[in-house]
Amino acid sequence: MPHILKNEQxxxxxxxxxxxxxxxxxxxxxxxxxxxxxxxxxxxTEKNNGSEENSFGKGFYNEFGIDSALGFECAKVGExxxxxxxxxxxxxxSEYFFYKEHExxxxxxxxxxxxxxxQLKCTSVLLHGYGxxxxxxxxxxDDGFIISYHLKNTGEKEIITDEYVHNFLxxxxxxVSPEYLLKFPFQLNPENLLDSEKAIDLRCNEVxxxxxxxxxxxxxxxxxxxxxxxxxxLIHRKQKIGIxxxxxxxxxxxxxxxxxxxxxxxxxxxxxxxxxxxxxxxxKYKIFMLD
Numbered sequence: 307m308p309h310i311l312k313n314e315q316x317x318x319x320x321x322x323x324x325x326x327x328x329x330x331x332x333x334x335x336x337x338x339x340x341x342x343x344x345x346x347x348x349x350x351t352e353k354n355n356g357s358e359e360n361s362f363g364k365g366f367y368n369e370f371g372i373d374s375a376l377g378f379e380c381a382k383v384g385e386x387x388x389x390x391x392x393x394x395x396x397x398x399x400s401e402y403f404f405y406k407e408h409e410x411x412x413x414x415x416x417x418x419x420x421x422x423x424x425q426l427k428c429t430s431v432l433l434h435g436y437g438x439x440x441x442x443x444x445x446x447x448d449d450g451f452i453i454s455y456h457l458k459n460t461g462e463k464e465i466i467t468d469e470y471v472h473n474f475l476x477x478x479x480x481x482v483s484p485e486y487l488l489k490f491p492f493q494l495n496p497e498n499l500l501d502s503e504k505a506i507d508l509r510c511n512e513v514x515x516x517x518x519x520x521x522x523x524x525x526x527x528x529x530x531x532x533x534x535x536x537x538x539x540l541i542h543r544k545q546k547i548g549i550x551x552x553x554x555x556x557x558x559x560x561x562x563x564x565x566x567x568x569x570x571x572x573x574x575x576x577x578x579x580x581x582x583x584x585x586x587x588x589x590k591y592k593i594f595m596l597d
Contacts, residue, residue, distance in 0.1 A: 308339060309417075309424050311446040316593065317342040318451055319365075320424055320444060323415040326360045330408040331369055333391030334415065335426035335442045336471070338366035341451070343593040348549050350476035350568050366453075366591075368471040372404045376467055380434040386411065388436050390457075390467065391428050422446050430460070437461035450592040457586075459579040468558055470574045471589060475549065477542040481518060481567050488513040488571060489539045490560065495530035513562065525562040533557060536573040536589075546596040553589045 308319040321327065321337040328334065341349045352363035370376075370390035377387040378397065386394040395408035416427040428440040437460040445452050459465045480486075482505075490511045499506070505519040513525075536553035538560075551573065558576035562569075575587055 309419055311422060311424065311444065311451070313422075313446055313448065315344055315448070316446055316451065317345075318444070318446055322417055323426065323428075324412070327362075327364070327367075328410075328412075329361055330389060330392060330395050330406075330410055331404055332363055332367040332472075333369060333440075334412070335391050335428050335440060336366070336368040336453070338444065338453075339364045341365060341591075341593070343547065343549075346478045346545070346547065348475060348477050348547065348593060350474050350479060352472070352474055352568065353565075354567055363472050364474055366471050366473055368453075368469060369404070370469045371467045372470070373468075374402050376438075376465060377434040377436045378402045380436075386433060388430060388433065388438075390430075390438060390469075391440055394431070394433065432461055435461050435463040436465065438465060449594065450590065452588055452590045454588045455586060456584060457577065457579065458584040459581055462581055464581070465577065465579040467577050468574050469577060470561075470572045471551075472563075472572060473551065473570050475540055475569045475571075476567055477540075477545050477547050477549070479567075480542055480545060482515055482564060482569060483518050484515050485542050485544045486515060486569060487541050487543070488562070488569065489541075490528065490534070491537050492529050492532065492534040494528055495532075496525045497527035497530060498525070500524040518566065519564070520566050522563070522565045524564075526559075528560040528562060529557070534560065536560075536575070538571045538573070540569060540571070541596060543596075547593070548596055549591065549593045551589055551591050554587045 311318040319340040323334040349365040381387040393413035394411040423445040441456040533556040536557040539550040541548040558574040
């Protein structure tokens with residue numbers, strides 16, 4: 307059963323590390339699977355396939371090292387490497403692919419809960435000179451929720467990686483349409499746009515939709531080569547509901563992925579830790595009614 311954080315406006319369902327999703331991509335300490343605002347869902351699953359629901363992302367899942375997991379280059383095929391927030395993965399290929407399923411040796415997890423907050427701690431073993439302790443607090447607030455991170459390098463080598471939240475959004479399960487408007491606090495200058503149906507309309511600092519896309523779409527580096535304040539806001543005009551994310555860092559990059567049923571803005575945080583160093587950051591979400 308998920309742990310539920312709630313107040314008069316919000317209900318947040320969080321799966322514990324060894325519940326439901328237990329594959330090798332998303333952080334097991336970050337499994338916010340459902341968020342409801344006044345009883346209305348604002349999140350959804352990565353794929354509309356109920357039979358495989360626990361094999362893919364949902365809600366506000368996050369991931370470390372999408373392009374290269376920690377220690378992957380040091381490991382030989384058949385050996386193990388780190389995936390932060392999960393444990394050790396077995397290397398089966400010369401290249402790392404985030405969507406490929408790997409054999410897993412789970413890390414050590416600790417969970418502490420209150421009615422308003424859940425703390426999840428992930429402690430790794432030392433392997434190939436790498437080690438870490440990840441501590442995450444998720445706290446419900448009057449107008450949203452906040453995810454606070456603390457990452458400590460307990461190894462002998464530097465940790466260089468990134469972290470993002472996939473943000474699988476659909477307000478009241480509404481499919482992607484011109485009713486949605488996604489805003490950023492910077493001028494859009496994407497490096498690459500994959501939109502075969504030409505459904506996306508980019509204007510100044512806004513992303514909107516000219517039609518209802520059926521296939522997947524993707525925009526890489528919405529802010530070009532700049533590192534803007536990490537922030538976005540999504541509204542649905544008909545439902546009159548909005549949701550925003552504001553983080554404590556400058557975004558290494560900002561991507562947007564989506565499909566006919568889901569919109570996923572992604573704010574990437576760059577992490578560089580020397581041995582025995584620690585870092586902290588947070589992501590704050592607000593959910594609100596439009597005037």
